[in-house]
Amino acid sequence: xxxxxxxxxxxxxxxxxxxxxxxxxxxxxxxxxxxxxxxxxxxxxxxxxxxxxxxxxxxxxxxxxxxxxxxxxxxxxxxxxxxxxxxxxxxxxxxxxxxxxxxxxxxxxxxxxxxxxxxxxxxxxxxxxxxxxxxxxxxxxxxxx
Amino acid sequence: xxxxxxxxxxxxxxxxxxxxxxxxxxxxxxxxxxxxxxxxxxxxxxxxxxxxxxxxxxxxxxxxxxxxxxxxxxxxxxxxxxxxxxxxxxxxxxxxxxxxxxxxxxxxxxxxxxxxxxxxxxxxxxxxxxxxxxxxx
Numbered sequence: 544x545x546x547x548x549x550x551x552x553x554x555x556x557x558x559x560x561x562x563x564x565x566x567x568x569x570x571x572x573x574x575x576x577x578x579x580x581x582x583x584x585x586x587x588x589x590x591x592x593x594x595x596x597x598x599x600x601x602x603x604x605x606x607x608x609x610x611x612x613x614x615x616x617x618x619x620x621x622x623x624x625x626x627x628x629x630x631x632x633x634x635x636x637x638x639x640x641x642x643x644x645x646x647x648x649x650x651x652x653x654x655x656x657x658x659x660x661x662x663x664x665x666x667x668x669x670x671x672x673x674x675x676x677x678x679x680x681x682x683x684x685x686x687x688x
Numbered sequence: 689x690x691x692x693x694x695x696x697x698x699x700x701x702x703x704x705x706x707x708x709x710x711x712x713x714x715x716x717x718x719x720x721x722x723x724x725x726x727x728x729x730x731x732x733x734x735x736x737x738x739x740x741x742x743x744x745x746x747x748x749x750x751x752x753x754x755x756x757x758x759x760x761x762x763x764x765x766x767x768x769x770x771x772x773x774x775x776x777x778x779x780x781x782x783x784x785x786x787x788x789x790x791x792x793x794x795x796x797x798x799x800x801x802x803x804x805x806x807x808x809x810x811x812x813x814x815x816x817x818x819x820x821x822x823x824x825x
Contacts, residue, residue, distance in 0.1 A: 544765060544766070544767055544768055545729075545765065545766040546763060546764070546765055547727070547729040547730050547733055547763065547764040547765075547766075547775070548730070548733070548761070548762065548763050548764075549726075549730050549733035549734040549737055549761075549762045550737065550759060550760065550761050550762075551734060551736075551737025551738045551740070551741050551759060551760040551762070552741070552757075552758075552759035552760075553741045553744070553745055553757065553758055553759065557745075558742050558745050558746060560737075560738040560741045560742060562734035562737060562738050563734075564726045564727075564730035564733070564734065565723070565726075565730075567723075567724060567725065567726050569716060569726065569734065571734070571735075571738040571742075573742060574712070578746065579742075583714060584696075584709075584711040584712070584714045584716065585694075585742075586735045586736075586738045586739035586742060586805070586806050587694055587735070587739070587805055587806065588694050588696055588711045588712075588714075589716075589731055589732075589734060589735035589738065590732065590735045590806055590809065591694060591695075591696035591709075591711075592696050592698065592709030592711065592716060592718060592731060593718070593728045593729075593731035593732040593735060594728075594816070595696055595697070595698030595707070595709060596698055596707045596709065596718040596719075596727075596728040596731065597728040597729075598698070599698055599700065599707045600705075600707075600720045600728060601773075603705065615699070615700050616700070617697065617698075617699050617824070618697065618698040618699075619695070619696075619697050620695065620696045620697070620698070621693050621694065621695050621696075622693070622694045623691050623692070623693050623694075624691070624692055624693075624694065624805060625690065625691045625692070626692065628805070628808075629743070629803050629804070629805055636808055636812070637802075637803060637804060637805045637807070637808040638804075638805035638806060638807075638808035638809035638812075638814060639805070639809050639814050640691070640814070640815075641814065641815045641817065642814055642815070642816045642817070643816075643817050643818075643819045644816070644817075644818055644819070645818070645819055645820040645821070645822070646818065646820070646821050646822070647821075647822045647823075647824045648821070648822070648823055648824060649823075649824045650823060650824075652823070653823075654821070654822075654823055657821050657822075657823055658821050661818060661821045665816075665818060666773075667773050668773060669728070669729065669766075669773040669774040669775070670728055670729075670732055670774065671773075671774075671816050672772055672773040672774035673732065673774035673775060673810060674809060674810065674813065674814050674816050675813060675814070675815070675816045676772070676774070676813060677810065677811055677812065677813040678774060678775055678776075678777070678778055678810050678811070679776070679777045679778070679811075680736070680777075680778045680779075680780060680807065680810055680811050681777065681778070681779050681780065682780050682781075682782070682797060682801070683779040683780060683781050684781035684782070685781075685782055685784075685790070685793050685794050685797055686781065686782070686783045686784070687783075687784050687785075687786060687788075687790065687793060688783050688784065688785050
C-alpha cells in the first residue's frame with residue numbers, strides 16, 4: 544500500500560495558502576486578476592504541474608523496459624477554465640473543461656516510435672489516469688479545533 | 689466571464705529524477721523520491737487542498753461563515769494490488785478554528801466541494817488530450 548499525504552493551510556494573507564508534504568513547503572496563491580496577491584502558482588496550475596511531472600516520471604520508468612532511449616523530454620500543458628463556473632453559473636463546470644499536452648523528445652528514435660512510446664506513457668501515467676477516469680474523494684472528517 | 693487558458697511547462701533539471709514546473713514567473717521543483725521536492729502524487733493532493741482553501745477564503749462572507757483559521761489534511765492511497773495507475777482513494781479532513789456549529793462547518797465544506805475547480809476535475813473527470821509529439825533536433 545502506498546500512501547501520499549499533504550497539508551494545506553490558509554495563511555493570514557489574502558488568498559495565499561501554504562501547502563506541505565514531508566516538511567517541504569510551497570506557496571500557492573491566485574494572480575491579481577483572480578483576486579490574489581500572486582505569490583505563487585494557483586491550484587489549477589499545480590494540477591498541470593503534477594500531470595506534467597507524472598508524465599516525466601512515467602516516461603523515465605518505462606523507457607528502459609521498452610528499449611526507448613531519449614536524452615530529455617519537454618512537456619507543455621494547457622488547461623481551459625471559465626471562472627464563471629466556480630463563480631456560480633450552473634451551466635459552466637467549476638474546473639478545467641479540457642487539458643491538453645504536447646511532448647518534445649530529444650532522441651534518435653523515429654517520430655513513429657515516439658508516438659507509440661507516448662501512448663504507452665499516457666496509458667500508465669497515474670495523474671492522467673486520475674484526471675481522465677476520476678477518483679473517489681471522501682470527506683473523512685470535519686473537526687473543530 | 690471568459691475562458692482562460694493556463695499554461696505550464698515541465699522539464700528535467702541537472703539532477704536525475706528531478707523535474708521543474710515553470711508557470712508564469714514561478715518555478716517549482718517536483719521529484720518522485722526526494723527529500724527536497726514534493727512528488728506528483730503529493731502535488732495533486734496539495735492542489736486539491738489549496739483549491740478548497742482558496743474557495744473557502746473567497747466565499748466565506750457570501751456563505752455567512754466565520755473562522756479564525758483552518759487547514760486541510762489529505763491522504764491518497766494506492767493499494768498493493770493496484771487495479772489502476774492512479775490513486776484508488778483520496779481522503780480529506782478539514783480542521784476549523786471557529787465558533788460556528790458543527791452543522792454550519794459541514795454545510796460550508798459541502799459548499800466548498802461543490803465550488804472547487806480541482807474537486808470538480810478529480811471527481812467528474814476531465815478530457816486529457818495529447819495534441820502533439822515532436823522530435824527535437
